Amino acid sequence: MAVYFTDSPQPPELKPNDLKVMEETTVNLICSAEAPCPKQPPTISWSNIPESAHITTQLQEKPDKTQSVFSYMTFKASYKDHRRNISCTATYQRNTPDASTVETIVMLQVLFPPKETHVIITPSVGTNVTLTCKSRASPSNDLNYTWYKHGEETPIAWGMKINLTKTQNQIGSYCCIAQNKYGKQSSEEAQCTVKGQSGLSHLVIHSCTGGLFAFFLLSAVFFYCVRTKASRQAHVIGSDQTVGYQSKSDNLRFDQEHG
Known part of the structure; x- marks a missing residue:
């Protein structure tokens, strides 16, 4: 029996067609x-x-006595699969050189809490610096961002971006927390330094510390050399005195024997 298609065959049926999973x-x-x-x-x-x-x-x-080919696919959803277009293709052989191919596509939507949360530091004009909180999440339209500075328990700002100027604390570590209805994640701390008076003081402190260390190191070497030299001189003088004492003792013994 030969089957001829006057039109393209029906596309395969893909279920579920609305694929939204955790x-x-x-x-x-x-x-x-x-x-x-x-x-x-x-x-x-x-x-x-x-x-x-x-x-x-x-x-x-x-049930209607017709036959179909069924293909079953099973997998565990990952956040990296979000918005992945999965396609199922049915290929029918015909009595022609070309086969008839039909396709059905479904988009996978994965719901997940924030992932890969991190801070991007962007220098602006003058001494201004912009901190941007980036995160992957689904859904992403309800993401909330909260900013903290190291050592402070209360938030300092809200929103995806914050701007730092010379009127604010100029040096410090900042982190952001991204949150949606499925969870939250904190970024690693980002060190932000705005060039200014405090930045200069920071540099001077490091320079002074390095200079004092070098001074104490050179002083220790100098005193060690002086002490070693003095010890050697004392050893030589002591040896000379011992030799002189032995010589006088020998002379006295000689005089007594020949006197």
């Missing part, structure tokens, strides 16, 4: 394509799938 949830996708000729069923293939996906395919009879 991170770390196990996802089950089913792609099915009709098989008008069971002896020559269509071939189903997947594209742009997660690395952890496991696929099984088989020919099944439906």
Whole structure:
């Protein structure tokens, strides 16, 4: 029996067609394509799938006695899979050089708390500095940002960006916390230094500390050399005195024997 398609076959059915899941949830996708000729069923293939996906395919009879090819895919959703377009393609062989191919695509939406939260420091005109909090989250339209300075318990600002000027604390470590309804994450601390009087003082303190260290080191070496030299001189003088004493003793003994 030969089957001829006057029109393109129906695209495969992909379920669920609205794919919105939580991170770390196990996802089950089913792609099915009709098989008008069971002896020559269509071939189903997947594209742009997660690395952890496991696929099984088989020919099944439906309740209406028609047959279809079913392909089952299972994987665990990761936040890196967010907005991934997964496609299922059915290929029908025809009595022509070209096969007939139809495709169905579904977008995977993964819901997850903030990830990869970090601070970007951007110098502006003069002594102004802009700190920007970046984070990946889903949904992202309800992200809230809170800023903290190291050593302070209360927030110093809210919003994705903050600007630092010379009228504010000019040196310090800052971090931001990104939060949505699924959780929150804190960035690592970012060291921000605005060039100004405090920056100059910071440099001077380091220079003075280095100079004092060098001074004490040279002084220690100098006193060590002086002490070593004095010890050697004392040893030489002591040796000369011992020799002189022995010489006088020998002379006295000689006089007594020959006197």
